[in-house]
Amino acid sequence: MNNNLQKAKLEPVWHTNKFIFALIFFLVTLFFFFPFINPSNFQLHLMIMIFMYAVMAQSWNVIAGFSGQISLGHVIFFGIGGYTSSFFYVEYGITPWIGIFIGILFSSLVAIAIGIPMLRLTGHYFAIATLLIGFSFQIIFQRWDLIGAASGLWIPLNWDNPWLTLQFHESKIPYYYIFLIFFLLSYFSIWIIYRSKIGFKLRAIRDDPQAASSLGIPVAKYKIIAFVISAIIMSPMGSLFAQYILVIEPERMFDIEISIIVLLIAVMGGVGNVWGPLIGTIILIPLSEYTRIFFGGTGGSVDLIIYGILIMLICIFRPSGLISFFPKKILERKKFL
Amino acid sequence: MTVVLEVENLSKSFGGIKANNNISFRASSGEIIGIIGPNGAGKSTLFDLITGYTKPDSGGVKFNGKSILNLRPDLISSLGIGRTFQKLKPFLDQTLLENVIIGALATGINLNQARDKALEMIDFVDLIDKRHYFAKELSTGQRKRLELARAMATEPKLLMMDEVTGGVDQKTVPGLVELIKKLNKLGVTILTIEHNMRVIMDISHKILALDQGKKIIFDKPKNVQLNEKVIDAYLGVVNATTS
Numbered sequence: 146m147n148n149n150l151q152k153a154k155l156e157p158v159w160h161t162n163k164f165i166f167a168l169i170f171f172l173v174t175l176f177f178f179f180p181f182i183n184p185s186n187f188q189l190h191l192m193i194m195i196f197m198y199a200v201m202a203q204s205w206n207v208i209a210g211f212s213g214q215i216s217l218g219h220v221i222f223f224g225i226g227g228y229t230s231s232f233f234y235v236e237y238g239i240t241p242w243i244g245i246f247i248g249i250l251f252s253s254l255v256a257i258a259i260g261i262p263m264l265r266l267t268g269h270y271f272a273i274a275t276l277l278i279g280f281s282f283q284i285i286f287q288r289w290d291l292i293g294a295a296s297g298l299w300i301p302l303n304w305d306n307p308w309l310t311l312q313f314h315e316s317k318i319p320y321y322y323i324f325l326i327f328f329l330l331s332y333f334s335i336w337i338i339y340r341s342k343i344g345f346k347l348r349a350i351r352d353d354p355q356a357a358s359s360l361g362i363p364v365a366k367y368k369i370i371a372f373v374i375s376a377i378i379m380s381p382m383g384s385l386f387a388q389y390i391l392v393i394e395p396e397r398m399f400d401i402e403i404s405i406i407v408l409l410i411a412v413m414g415g416v417g418n419v420w421g422p423l424i425g426t427i428i429l430i431p432l433s434e435y436t437r438i439f440f441g442g443t444g445g446s447v448d449l450i451i452y453g454i455l456i457m458l459i460c461i462f463r464p465s466g467l468i469s470f471f472p473k474k475i476l477e478r479k480k481f482l
Numbered sequence: 483m484t485v486v487l488e489v490e491n492l493s494k495s496f497g498g499i500k501a502n503n504n505i506s507f508r509a510s511s512g513e514i515i516g517i518i519g520p521n522g523a524g525k526s527t528l529f530d531l532i533t534g535y536t537k538p539d540s541g542g543v544k545f546n547g548k549s550i551l552n553l554r555p556d557l558i559s560s561l562g563i564g565r566t567f568q569k570l571k572p573f574l575d576q577t578l579l580e581n582v583i584i585g586a587l588a589t590g591i592n593l594n595q596a597r598d599k600a601l602e603m604i605d606f607v608d609l610i611d612k613r614h615y616f617a618k619e620l621s622t623g624q625r626k627r628l629e630l631a632r633a634m635a636t637e638p639k640l641l642m643m644d645e646v647t648g649g650v651d652q653k654t655v656p657g658l659v660e661l662i663k664k665l666n667k668l669g670v671t672i673l674t675i676e677h678n679m680r681v682i683m684d685i686s687h688k689i690l691a692l693d694q695g696k697k698i699i700f701d702k703p704k705n706v707q708l709n710e711k712v713i714d715a716y717l718g719v720v721n722a723t724t725s
Contacts, residue, residue: 150605153613158583158597342587342596349573349584356571359533360636361559361588417575 202422213351218279226383297394415466492541516686564638585635
């Protein structure tokens with residue numbers, strides 16, 4: 146064996162960038178101690194929205210960035226998650242903690258059910274099909290009497306067992322920690338998947354499905370796996386959001402704007418790597434929340450106009466997203482992502 | 483020698499055009515089979531039919547005695563048929579090492595083992611110093627080597643190469659030819675589409691010549707070189723005498 150080969154074999158598959166890990170550790174610590182600095186309710190709400198959208202954008206990133214399928218109807222998994230946990234709580238008194246897992250199960254089944262027939266579609270056709278499926282779900286839920294049709298579900302208030310019923314009426318801090326834990330779990334899982342055999346195979350499919358299949362990768366199976374992973378991450382956000390607002394209706398839970406926002410966040414941050422969606426969320430969600438405050442009810446869509454302008458600028462100057470502002474040395478060969 | 487690949491009466495039409503018309507040939511273990519023919523002769527279609535990317539209208543394909551007709555490309559690959567493409571298909575946004583690791587994972591090994599195997603293949607194609615380069619940063623010749631390393635990492639018994647020396651400068655050709663010979667010495671049966679006649683005559687044990695979807699001849703290089711139909715359809719008198 147020659148020296149170069151021997152040396153190369155001693156290198157780890159993935160390099161660990163100490164600076165990035167220190168940064169992540171610092172941020173996580175900061176997140177955990179944030180409630181101790183007496184933040185206002187608005188600041189807590191903002192952080193909760195950041196955690197929620199970061200997870201949702203990551204969910205979109207899994208199928209678009211890892212396996213190359215552009216979904217415009219991703220909100221369905223959010224809606225299914227929200228409706229499932231709420232329905233089982235309202236009708237049968239089942240704690241939303243269990244409801245979250247039932248929601249994950251349903252979302253996964255829906256991902257498989259719609260994933261299989263859509264496998265033949267690629268590019269624009271796949272995107273259009275997902276968009277229409279998103280609309281279809283909203284219409285179905287608006288007409289489904291069992292789950293409250295257009296008026297939705299009102300989750301009965303309970304003051305006795307806040308942790309069991311996932312209802313916190315006096316403080317947003319418990320919600321903050323619950324969303325934070327789900328955010329950390331989701332990102333850690335995706336980080337592991339990205340570095341795993343599945344991650345390698347999904348990226349191969351994203352870059353060139355034909356070449357991937359010539360290397361023994363069953364493209365259809367892995368596209369469905371990506372779809373299911375994506376649904377598993379997205380669904381609990383719907384369940385938690387339902388518990389956070391306690392009133393859900395199809396207009397809100399299947400709002401196509403949610404699909405578009407998670408797409409914009411991921412594209413802006415950088416698609417195809419683990420941290421891009423988080424960076425996009427940290428920029429866009431505060432922007433969205435503050436423009437809502439600044440412009441009030443009359444400027445409800447100003448945030449989307451600003452998103453649009455930012456996306457155009459990103460596309461022109463930084464097509465790889467905001468993550469490309471990181472030094473090249475860290476981003477490229479070190480492969481910390 | 484054991485027959486590795488048997489192609490029998492394979493036909494495929496696209497509309498009114500017969501891309502492959504009753505093509506039959508056999509490849510035995512350890513052979514290099516060259517496939518020649520003018521543009522549009524049906525060479526790449528034949529590759530697509532064998533590797534499952536296109537379904538034939540009729541005929542059969544057997545690999546190690548078993549029919550692989552109508553199997554998916556990934557299943558055919560996992561049986562031991564590797565291939566490269568005429569239009570290169572490296573995973574551009576991934577490093578050379580990652581590209582080859584993906585190939586090595588096809589053998590069912592874990593990630594560390596796949597990394598080791600990938601490095602051996604990269605060393606085999608003489609690109610070990612460029613292992614952390616992104617595929618998009620490599621030259622065409624290096625990308626061809628990448629595709630060979632990636633296909634080899636799947637441990638194929640039969641390797642199908644579509645124009646390995648196409649689109650590279652003349653200085654790169656001898657290195658690629660040596661590489662093909664090295665691969666063959668490892669016991670890999672090779673099917674290669676080539677337009678470079680010097681290369682194909684030098685490396686092939688047998689040559690399959692196609693024209694307008696039909697087999698003209700399947701024989702040893704020296705017999706193919708002298709075949710009048712081949713000269714007429716492809717080689718031309720001048721090339722035939724100087725090769």
